[in-house]
Amino acid sequence: MQLVKANVVSIAPLTEYVYKVELKPSEPVSFEAGHYLQLVLGEKDKRAFSIASRPSQTELLELHIGASEENSYAMQALDHLKEHFANNTQADVEVGLGISQLRTESELPVVLLAGGTGFSYVKSMADHLAEIKSTRPVFFYWGVRDESALYAKDEMEKWAASQANFNFIPVVEHASDNWQGHTGYVHKAVMKDMDSLAPYEIYMAGRFDMIGPVRDDFIAHGAIRENMYADAFAFIK
Numbered sequence: 001m002q003l004v005k006a007n008v009v010s011i012a013p014l015t016e017y018v019y020k021v022e023l024k025p026s027e028p029v030s031f032e033a034g035h036y037l038q039l040v041l042g043e044k045d046k047r048a049f050s051i052a053s054r055p056s057q058t059e060l061l062e063l064h065i066g067a068s069e070e071n072s073y074a075m076q077a078l079d080h081l082k083e084h085f086a087n088n089t090q091a092d093v094e095v096g097l098g099i100s101q102l103r104t105e106s107e108l109p110v111v112l113l114a115g116g117t118g119f120s121y122v123k124s125m126a127d128h129l130a131e132i133k134s135t136r137p138v139f140f141y142w143g144v145r146d147e148s149a150l151y152a153k154d155e156m157e158k159w160a161a162s163q164a165n166f167n168f169i170p171v172v173e174h175a176s177d178n179w180q181g182h183t184g185y186v187h188k189a190v191m192k193d194m195d196s197l198a199p200y201e202i203y204m205a206g207r208f209d210m211i212g213p214v215r216d217d218f219i220a221h222g223a224i225r226e227n228m229y230a231d232a233f234a235f236i237k
């Protein structure tokens with residue numbers, strides 16, 4: 001873990017509730033795809049956010065923060081960042097945290113599963129796999145409540161088109177009549193598409209109340225627990 005000071009370079013809305021934040025650390029930082037950082041609000045108040053940017057991009061760190069009125073955890077963090085941005089002061093951040101980073105030594109096919117802003121966690125891995133020209137089959141599932149939350153759909157479709165082994169599957173929980181793809185919970189779409197999850201290495205991020213049921217459903221569908229990664233496992237039973 002590296003404690004650094006960082007300038008808030010930009011804060012821009014991606015949707016009505018999700019903000020993209022760019023931080024410029026005052027020194028080069030080192031992290032792996034899938035790591036998170038902690039924004040230090042106080043001595044005992046640190047807020048975790050996945051690093052959306054890829055590890056080779058050491059000068060600017062990108063975050064996606066889902067800050068709705070009912071999510072004070074994220075809202076307060078965003079307000080803290082806005083204050084630094086307005087005053088041109090530096091935030092304290094701890095970079096390179098987590099144990100659920102991409103295992104680059106493995107050759108197993110990969111399922112990247114994101115619920116909502118869990119997208120940030122798997123986006124870094126997807127970009128890193130593209131950068132290292134990985135030949136592993138990669139299935140990137142992104143589940144959102146409605147279509148307006150698919151803020152990076154075009155970008156991900158381009159990513160999927162960049163290599164034959166990359167697949168992007170958006171899943172809309174409450175879809176409009178025009179929606180052509182999967183609907184419902186994102187992990188149910190994975191189980192519909194794949195007969196067994198035994199061959200896969202699985203990385204997932206989303207709401208805490210999502211991760212427990214997904215882990216159990218995936219194991220019942222053949223997934224091997226040792227090949228499943230989520231930093232949320234540390235926070236749930």
Ligand SMILES: Cc1cc2nc3c(=O)[nH]c(=O)nc-3n(C[C@H](O)[C@H](O)[C@H](O)COP(=O)(O)OP(=O)(O)OC[C@H]3O[C@@H](n4cnc5c(N)ncnc54)[C@H](O)[C@@H]3O)c2cc1C
Nearest residue numbers: 049050065066115116117143144145173185186206207210
């Ligand atoms: C280490 C760590 C890093 C974090 N990083 C970030 C971050 O970078 N940005 C951030 O905003 N927050 C982060 N959080 C907080 C938390 O992960 C997010 O609040 C959460 O991902 C937000 O989801 P959402 O509200 O966008 O999803 P929602 O919009 O509520 O849900 C999106 C989709 O998830 C699936 N889903 C939701 N609930 C369930 C369920 N009960 N069962 C099955 N599927 C379900 C569905 O497919 C749904 O459509 C982090 C937390 C930790 C511990």
